[in-house]
Amino acid sequence: MKKYNLKNIKSHHSQSLAKANASRDLQINFNQAKDASTIPAESRHDYKCGSTTQRGRSMIEMLGVLAIIGVLSVGGIAGYSKAMMKYRINKTIEQITLIAGNVRAFWGPQKNYDGAYCLSSCNASGCTGYAGVNAQGNPTTAYNGCPIVKKAKIFPDEMITVTDGKIMSITNPFGGGVWLETHNKAKSGDHQAFDIYYIGLPQEACIELATYDWSNAGASIININGDYVSKTPADLDIATQYCDDNADMWLYFDVDANATYWTEVLGER
Numbered sequence: 239m240k241k242y243n244l245k246n247i248k249s250h251h252s253q254s255l256a257k258a259n260a261s262r263d264l265q266i267n268f269n270q271a272k273d274a275s276t277i278p279a280e281s282r283h284d285y286k287c288g289s290t291t292q293r294g295r296s297m298i299e300m301l302g303v304l305a306i307i308g309v310l311s312v313g314g315i316a317g318y319s320k321a322m323m324k325y326r327i328n329k330t331i332e333q334i335t336l337i338a339g340n341v342r343a344f345w346g347p348q349k350n351y352d353g354a355y356c357l358s359s360c361n362a363s364g365c366t367g368y369a370g371v372n373a374q375g376n377p378t379t380a381y382n383g384c385p386i387v388k389k390a391k392i393f394p395d396e397m398i399t400v401t402d403g404k405i406m407s408i409t410n411p412f413g414g415g416v417w418l419e420t421h422n423k424a425k426s427g428d429h430q431a432f433d434i435y436y437i438g439l440p441q442e443a444c445i446e447l448a449t450y451d452w453s454n455a456g457a458s459i460i461n462i463n464g465d466y467v468s469k470t471p472a473d474l475d476i477a478t479q480y481c482d483d484n485a486d487m488w489l490y491f492d493v494d495a496n497a498t499y500w501t502e503v504l505g506e507r
Contacts, residue, residue, distance in 0.1 A: 417434070458491070
């Protein structure tokens, strides 16, 4: 008969029981950890010294956060509006300078601006159509599309709407229309001057454009809302007095930038 060592049997049984207990404890801990991970953080409680501490945000804290967000939003909108106004004013200065330069370059060799005529009926409410000029250079509603002005590429593409090869509207950065007009002394008919007319300007833009030094572009006279005529730049107090929302502004150019010439021309209009 085979003999068994009782001491070895007891030792083996103890080791097996210990392994079983350790495995059971590990499974329990795993299940508890798994269950705990599915509980939302805001619903968990810390138990310290018999007390319960609940985590979260108070109503006062939430209102404070919302107030800060509101202030930042208002400031951001105001800053954006001011930046857009400045951008459009700078864009207008850029456009007028470019248009004047193009007119001078195209008509310069003939020493007058006969044919530099193109009118858009856009206003602050939008563009409703177009008024062109006839073969004699006089205003008309025949929708001829300013063929000379279009061929000469006087206006940037971003300003004009073209239909069937004709310019149907000319729009400034503020949504109003733009006119290009030739001028001459009533008696001589020399056509040695032209003006660029911007329609529907906000008051802030009108004031800044009226007080801008246009000498580099060659403008010698400014007309604000048809009520005030002055050499450029206009005084700030005058510009503030005559500019309003939905303002109109003419800038007058001529071959020699001669203010005396324009005084005579405007007196005859």
